[in-house]
Amino acid sequence: MAERPERLKGGAARYEAFLSEQLQQLKTALVSHYVCEADEPAPSPANDAKTGVGWPPPKEDSEMLSKPTEELLSILDEDQPIKFLQDVFPAGHIADPVERWGEFYTALVERGPRPTRAVAQELTLLSSWAAKLKVRSSASRSRQFATTIAGPQTPSSRNSHFLGxxxxxxxxxxxxxxxxxxxxxxxxxxxxxxxxxxxxxxxxxxxxxxxxxxxxxxxxxxxxxxxxxxxxxxxxxxxxxxxxxxxxxxxxxxxxxxxxxxxxxxxxxxxxxxxxxxxxxxxxxxxxxxxxxxxxxxxxxxxxxxxxxxxxxxxxxxxxxxxxxVKTDSFLLTIKIVRSLAVVLAINHYVSCAFLSLALLLVDDGATTWLILADLDQVPFTTQYLSALHWSLTQFMPATNNIAPNTAPERVFAIFVVLIGLAVFSSFISGVTNTVNQLRQMHVDHFKTETRVKSFLTQKSISVDVWCRVQRFVRLQVVLAKKSLKEADIPLLKDLPLSLRVKLHHEIYMPVLLTAGWLTEEMVELDEQLVLKLCDKVFSEKVATALHEIFLEGAECSEVVIAGGPLRYDSSKLHGKQDVPQETWLCELCLWAHWEYRGNLQADGVVHYMVINGEGFASTMAHAGGALYHRMRTIGLLYVATAEAHDEHPESEGPLTDLALPKQQAQELSIRARQFSDLQPARKRLGSIFGPSVASRSGPSPPQQRT
Structure with missing residues (x-):
């Protein structure tokens, strides 16, 4: 170990001498190349004296230039200079020293990245999945979610109830x-x-x-x-x-x-x-x-x-x-108007029957009633009834008729009908007016916007063609605003009782959750309460307009995107853009591991899409524990391992992108996870017989932090 510093010093000196020699050869080669291209005479001896370079280059320099890169690098016997030159000039990349130094200089000036081989990145599990496995009984789950399941319940099972x-x-x-x-x-x-x-x-x-x-x-x-x-x-x-x-x-x-x-x-x-x-x-x-x-x-x-x-x-x-x-507001208000009109007709029906029956009774007693005066006493009943109905309707609204009461009882009845008709007709007109105002109030913002747009276009003297195109766009925006309504746009829904909100989210998000390739009906039956909780807590709805970028490559990912309309995905790992079908899951790995977007996702039009918060999904599953948590954790580990295999061997496995695994492959992961779960009872039995150490050795334990 004591000799190592001396070797390093000697190697650095030799490396400095070699680098100076290489630079001198580079200068000589560049000048020679310039002379050949420009067809100029070689530098004079005076210039040679100034620069210290002779021309043509010495024989030993020419021999040095003709040597391959590996032989030049072998001149040095130390590791550090060779490693530096190998990093700068990859072996077999460029053999000519002029070209090699020229590329190195260009890269330094332009500060462009040196070509490097893509290295597969390790995927780090989320803390909720990397923590110690939890086993929690179903009795420890929240009571409000248990009440939402449509199973039988007895009055004695609880002391209080929730709305819904x-x-x-x-x-x-x-x-x-x-x-x-x-x-x-x-x-x-x-x-x-x-x-x-x-x-x-x-x-x-x-x-x-x-x-x-x-x-x-x-x-x-x-x-x-x-x-x-x-x-x-x-x-x-x-x-x-x-x-x-x-x-x-x-x-x-x-x-x-x-x-x-x-x-x-x-x-x-x-x-x-x-x-x-x-x-x-x-x-x-x-x-x-x-x-x-x-x-x-x-x-x-x-x-x-x-x-x-x-x-x-x-x-x-x-x-x-x-x-x-009824789900359409305009149709509902129209039905209300029709209902009010039906009430008025029903009242007139009974008034006309009473007016006709009064006349018939008086005729039987020998009185001269309106039937005799109008020559209707011998006509069929249908004509008599329609005449009485006509008279009744004229008492409720401004109209004329040729029938008038004649006897005292008929006139008393007519006075009573006029008073009732005044109240009924006023109420009917008021109801219709309120309904029409409600219809107008629904479109008041649209009317204001359209009026302002028309005023602007008139002031600017816009051509007819542009005028019509702008007007069509404004009307289209109104339609799109109705279609892009989300739950967050209705503040009243936030005040729904918990159990009723859970049922609402179950009907909205459960069909979307079941479109995941790795989720089966059998897994849902493992813990229906936990699935309801996932629908209530981790799902949300978003809307993207045309050319809206939902995510960009390289950014940190925190949520799964579930396509609900025409989307377009492109990545540097793929050739060209791809159309994303409806109900396609993207960025599924963020449910189990830290993930960065591997591409860009863009909307082709107004698109509703669902998102699942990755951290919320993992924490909800970990907090609940149980069989579904273990199954989902196993699926996540298998999914991450599959993703890393794609990242390490893109040529054979295919590139790793934000797109989900093919449905068949995802189902295979789910089947493997179920088979692993089926081994757990056997492991527990081995532990009870031979001790926990034997049971722990009967199957590999998943890693705690990295896969």
Whole structure:
């Protein structure tokens, strides 16, 4: 060791002498090359004296220049100078010393990087995956996420409930319970709405003689509607209800709620229908009595069916439930206007029936009513009804007609109708005005922007062609603003109850999560509560416009990108740009390891895409522990190992980019991870028999920090 400093000093001296000699040879070669190119005479002896260089070069210099690079480097016997020259001039790169020194000088001046071989980078695991494995029982998980699973729950399982929960019994009949907002119940309610509308229209018409054919149709429909309401009673016993934001599906609680509410009115109306059917059945089997008192009794019995209109209270709830399913604001406001118009028509229908029945009763008593004055006493019932309806509508809005009340009862009735019509018409106009204002308020920002753009274009005297193109762009921006709506743009959603928010995120993000090639339904079943928590905590939605750069090569990556539209990816490791299909995952490795973007991702248009926070995903999994955590950790280790193999051997394995592994390869990783998990029980059994040391040797343990 004592001789090493002396050797270094000697080597440095020889290296300095060799470098001086090489520089002198370089100068001689450059001058010779210049003379040959410019066809100029060689330098004079005077110049040679000044520069100390003779021309032509000495014989020994020519021999030195003709030697290969390796032989020149072998002149020096020390490692450090040889290593320096080998780094500057890679072996076999350039043999000519002029070219070698010229390249070295150019690189120094331009400060360009020297060509180096790409070195594979090691991927460092995130701390949540590199930590000690956690085993945590399902009982230690948060209660609010356990309540969101649609499994059976008992009242004694907890002392308090959360908004949006669904309470069920643990016994078999709970499977037959219907959700109040489910498709099946909505279809049944729609049939009930049609039945109520039929009764609303035709019950008052049963006071009149409409002919045998029409009366037969009414009788058949009466039986059909009676059967529907009979079946609705047991259906109501198995239909849950919303109790202060909690979906109550327990059989006893639902039955008790229906018994305290609509059970008695429903049974009363059904009993009345049964009495009417019996009376009419008995009267039809006996000899007919066409006397006037008998006809009036029959009409009175039919009028008893007005008790069915008690179900009108149900009608408003049914309509509200159906309107909740309307997703377009403009269509919803239009439906509200139509509903207000239908209410006005229903009121006029009953007013016209009452006005016509009053006239018929007075005619029977010998009075001169509006029917006689208008020569309508001998016309069919349809003409009489339409005339009465026309008169009723003219009382509710400014219009004219040729019918006027004649008797005192008719005039009293007309005065009452005018007063009611004033209130109803004013309310109708006010409702329509408010609805139209709501429609305008929805587009007020668009109207303001469009007006300002038109003013600007007018002031600048823009041509018609450019004017139209700008206008189309403004309208397109309005449409894009509606399409690019995200959850973060609605502050009210942040105030949702926890369990209801979890259900919302489950329906939005669970289909996206299942598009991962390494995730299977079997893995979700390992811990459904943890999967719900992932959907709630680590997912978010973003929007990119045309030519928007989502990420750039070389930047630090913190989130997975899941394509939701036309995206374009390019990387220095690939040839040309690639179109990214929908539901493609990019930068998956950031879920398990620290990652830097290997390319650029750009949007071709307005694109919704999902992102998963890598650190949040890892910490949520590690905090929960359990079988799913172990499985996901094994998948991550296999994924990182596969990625490093691609990075070390790009020629055979393919370059490592931000694009996800092929689906088949990702599924193979998942299968291998499951097979490794299946070995865990065997390892535990070995540990219980031979001790923990033998169990630990039965399989390799994954690295703690680096793979």
């Amino acid at each position: 929960e669904q309470l069920k019994d643990s016994w078999g009949i709970s499977k037959c319970m219907l959700e109040p907002h489910g498709n099946l119940r909505m279809a049944w309610n729609f049939l009930g709405l049609l039945a109520i509308c039929w009764d609303l229209i035709f019950i008052p018409l049963q006071m009149f003689d409409m002919g045998a054919t029409m009366q037969g149709i009414l009788d058949v429909m009466a039986y059909v509607i009676f059967v529907y309401w009979i079946l609705d009673v047991p259906a109501s016993f198995i239909t849950g209800y919303d109790s202060g934001g909690i979906l109550e599906m327990r059989v006893k609680v639902v039955a008790r709620n229906y018994a305290k509410g609509w059970l008695v009115p429903d049974l009363g109306v059904l009993s009345l229908d049964i009495v009417i059917f019996i009376v009419f059945g008995v009267s039809s089997s006996s000899e007919g009595d066409e006397s006037l008192p008998s006809l009036r009794i029959a009409r009175a019995l039919r009028l008893m069916r007005f008790a069915r209109l008690l179900r009108l209270h149900k009608m408003w709830h049914l309509v509200d439930d159906l309107l909740d399913r």
